[in-house]
Amino acid sequence: MTTGTVRNGIDVDQLVGTINAIKDDHRLAAFTWRAKSVWEQGTHSTGEIGRFIHNGAEDTTRTRAFVLQGDEPPVLLGENAGPNAVELLLQALAFCYAVGYVANAAARGIEISSMEYEIEGDFDVRRFLGLDGPRSGFTEIRAHARVSSPNTTTADLEELFRYVQDTSPVRDALANPTTVISTLEVVGDRVEKVNT
């Protein structure tokens, strides 16, 4: 499976094999992804993305976790120790579109010479700061792709672009409502209010 056709760096035989295996057993399509963070100081946290669950078992191919820094710029009380949360979300959209485009291009016989994404998102900080204002998330996200291919037409590249939008996990998570269940565990030091 690893010595077959490779296009755009994608092993097309492995891709087709994966799709066929999932057709036969839907459990192979199931993933649980994870991320965690530890608060450092002020607006700065350190994040860690380690192992994930695939088909009920922990994947062991990552020998160590990816470490990320999250912070705000000074105008939002931070020190630029890392990008902020909403910037990471835009980065996630860029990465998602790129994987979708290159993998589907490979499956369709389209060679990609270059591919870049520029994402921007408009945002109003009022709700976050407890003031009346527009929604707290992005009011609009714009994604612009630049793609070149030596062996297909503009029309085919455009059709693939629409297909990738329709199947992109990050775009779907943003464009449609996603269930987010949040729970709090109070640990360590605490005080309990005394009735007075």
Place this chain on the structure above:
Amino acid sequence: MTTGTVRNGIDVDQLVGTINAIKDDHRLAAFTWRAKSVWEQGTHSTGEIGRFIHNGAEDTTRTRAFVLQGDEPPVLLGENAGPNAVELLLQALAFCYAVGYVANAAARGIEISSMEYEIEGDFDVRRFLGLDGPRSGFTEIRAHARVSSPNTTTADLEELFRYVQDTSPVRDALANPTTVISTLEVVGDRVEKVNT
């Protein structure tokens, strides 16, 4: 403004000053955040988060961009050069919740001793691979926080937790539909189909 009360590493006077300035001039609430990526090979792209726009002008406090790697694990045709896009999205939620919690705690006089987040998201890869299946984004995201404070009650920490959920920009972007406008520019080499 920078020598006042600092709580949890947050300059409370600067925070209050920022809120008051925005009350007086809503344009100060407006941000456009950006991220870009360049495709490397296969499922691997390099991302860059640089300067952003605040109140119509580019913020210049970042002297260089943050660089991130995005990739897939081998089971999804990559080489683990970085986390994947949907993992980054979970990381963004962790960072967002942390900033919201610590800043609002500071404003309320609550000291935070420690704060951790663990996020996980269930996901089915079928739609991404062109098969029939559940939605392509997360079917459910779960966020678990662990917080300790030496000077407030569990009830106050819980109330703050609910407030932060309601005002979190990343949670809002996920839980509610966000407009995503995607455009493609075909550049460089190309072939145009000849009518045959």
